[in-house]
Amino acid sequence: MRAVRLLLLVLGVAITAYGGWLLLPQLGTTLPWLIGGPVLHDLVVAPLVGLVGLALGRLVTNRARLAWIAAGMAASATLLLIAVPLLWRPPSAPANPGLPDRDYPLGLTVGLAVLWAVIVVVFVVATTVERRAANRRTDSR
Structure with missing residues (x-):
């Protein structure tokens, strides 16, 4: 087992070194992105997410709803992260032939609207179910 681990370590170091060697000519343009x-x-990003999480933890007392809000925020952040390369093309740059020419801001807006509409529907359904269950408990007493 020790020999396999050593072999994997040597292979990983060699592949990393080769990747670094290939990156060396583009280091001037790549370094700002890497740093x-x-x-x-x-x-x-991290302090902003921490502050939003702290505020939501104090504002939303229902933990189940807080979990749905957190999931919606994580999905929204993922959508935004995926959309950044599509939205952040300089106006003078030619279109990327690998990317279909579409209205990306509209697509992102629709995606976020659908995501949060689903979360609102989940909240409405959960609230309705909770109220009916509470009414049944009070009626049976």
């Missing part, structure tokens, strides 16, 4: 992403996340 900027984690810095942007740590200085902007």
Whole structure:
């Protein structure tokens, strides 16, 4: 088992070194992306998500609803993350032939609207079920 682990370690180091060697010529254009992403996340995104989570934890007392809101926020963040390359093309840049030419802002808006509409429907259904169950309990007494 130890030999397999050592072989995997050596193979991983070799592949990483080869990837670094291939990256070396583009390092000037790639370095801002490699450094900027984690810095942007740590200085902007993570504190913002933490503050929103803290505020939601105090505002929403029902833990089941808080879980749905958190899931909606995670799905929204994923949609936004996927949409960034499609939305962030400089106006003067030619269209990417691998990407269909579509109205990406509209698609993102519709996707987010459908996502949150589903969450609102879940809330309405859950509230209705809870009220009916509460009415049945009070009626049976």
